[in-house]
Amino acid sequence: MNAVGIIFSSMNEKSVYELTKERTMASVPFGCRYRLIDFALSNMVNSGITHVGLITHYNYQSLMDHIGSGKDWDLARRHGGIKILPPYITAFANNDNALYSTRLEALISIREFLSECKEELVVLSDCDTVCNLDLSDMIEQHIASGADVTLGVKSSYVSSDNSRDVTVINSDENGRVTDVADYSGIKSGFADILVRINIIGKKYLEEIINDSIARGYHSFTYDIIRRNCRFDDIRVYKFDSYFAAIRSIGDYYSCSMDLLDPEIRRSLFAVRNRPVFTKVRNSAPTSYMEGAIVRNSLIADGCVIQGTVENSILFRGVKVGKNTHIKNSIIMQDTLTGENVYLNCVITDKNVVIRDGRVLSGHETKPFFIDKGSFV
């Protein structure tokens, strides 16, 4: 595939600050054994993109641990493979503006990397989305249409309570972008929203970058796309498979719970030739003890279950004690629950310990979040 992938590991982190306090958006744990970046990376790898630059920001330790050499995605390669691009801060430019805050600024900081790339196309992707997509189809459309930029969009229902940070793309009958706007909240209904998986010619991208440096542009979507759609060929590509964007802890909760729906699970994990790859942790299989009751739950390896688990997501190495009842909850890696615990609509981050007899409850719209490593 004649395309290089660029992944922004740290966009929209503020929207799920509970989960990104000590990690990047890319390394937010999701779906029992994955991290959000697994979806963006697997989409690329499964579409034949084997050269990926991973743009980092603050706190990328957990991300580097996860990626390692990239071999779990078959990206440990002599040619191409995955390159972690640390924030570009030189000894001489140590001022307040050194670290980027937008995608465009991030792209400006990786000019060196881009200029070394031999590929003609660049696929840009955020990692706040959960989806299993065939990008090669999008790339084919991009080439066939001769577009300068192709923006991934998904038709979604927008209303004032679910659409705070949503960008709406209007396009004509040929798929040419006519306007880009923030959702204003005035009208509810279906609209094409920007999913931030974009394809762009490398030359065109380099021109944009140079132009932005010259003119002080900051935003890829508003300064570039909205301005250029009038005279350049910018098109949309409509994704039609399952797609979820995580823009709040509520989104994270509901998107996780979506995985309990067999149809959604299949559309994410059982697509032929498009497995979702992740770091292998070599946990033993999960043990169900005498007296365990498990219903409608998704469970990773390495768990030991003695109590009851209902409508929940259990990550690797979770222990559920005797007479403990976990329902409607997301329990992350290596969380230990004692005996006679009751949890409802709770999200525990990694390595949480819940002592015997604790009763904790949140609500679907406002799940109760427990920080990494806490003792309750």
Add this chain to the structure above:
Amino acid sequence: MIKKKETVAMLLAGGQGSRLHLLTERIAKPAVPFGGKYRIIDFPLSNCINSGIDTVGVLTQYQPLALNEYIGNGQPWDLDRTYGGVRTLPPYQAQKRADWYKGTANAIYQNIHFIDKFDPDYVVILSGDHIYKMNYAEMLESHKKNGADCTIAVFDVPLAEASRFGIMTTDSEMRITEFTEKPKEPKSTKASMGVYVFNKDKLFSYLEADEADENSSKDFGKNIIPAMLAAGEKLYAFEFSGYWKDVGTIDSLWEANMDLLGDRPTLSLKDREWRILSRNDAMPPHYVGSGAVVNNSIITEGCEIYGTVINSVLSAGVIVERGAVVRDSVVLGNVTLKAESTVDYSVIDSDTVVGVNAVIGKEKVLSKGITLVGGGLDIPDGTVIPDGVICGSEMLAELSAEKEGK
């Protein structure tokens, strides 16, 4: 330039394992799946890397394809190394000879040059037939302390079973005074585990002498060890007291799987200090549906459970549909148990589909023995496979014909 290695391990993985019947029809015994997400060979390979041995030759012969593919470059075991790492060593054609491996000793003899390349002081000989967690470094320590020429790991077996093994008699210092392969009247219960540490030079000289002997059956237990004892070499036993099981039969394989179950399993795979590593496909987490019952069982990635699973070990990708029941059984990868089917006291090989209302085996307490069902079979709806049988495609055809006849 090749860096010197203190120890090189040679893993004998060519065994056919004919007593595992259908399970080893298409794969070598070390490649037989175990414990949900492992294969037998994961145990010696993980033991090696956990013991600090990073150079391993795997000798393959019988049905090597699955095994070669599984081992690959050794990456899951951290054995993809620039210096050392894992190599599969099949029999090969040389200028003057082209031979299959004629016995365990001959297999090592044919690969002397592989060992010599690393100029090791010690060679560890392992077999790919056993389930155990063992620190070979401790054994090597004892070997050095004793100034031994060869150290053999021994495991205390019940006297009644001792005649199935190579049995060692030792003095109070654990020096071996006598070794008998499968004795009719065993004098001790110290059974050889098939784990040997040799000083390289001693090993090479005995292998060369044994190779020259036309009457030898080229076997470690039958030839090399007796020859060394006869010559008065220093052979010591190293007592191992952890979990160790020869999984050479369907019954012992089933038992070893069952040893993983319970509150305090006899064999724990959750020991973070001694991880058993394996090659895994990218599979999603497992799902347990609303009407499911899962008790005293282990379940792994890719499974979907809507029925009942009791006292069983399920491998990756097993689907248990609504109303299906599986008890006291070992179900290997990607098997589908369709609605209302029942599986009792059985081992089902991978990729088989058990039809609606089919009945396999009989409740354990009433059963004549374990039912073994082959891999890749499509068992028609309502088929009844009796207890204690080995059911491959031929038997399935007979059963279907009988059913049609009715």
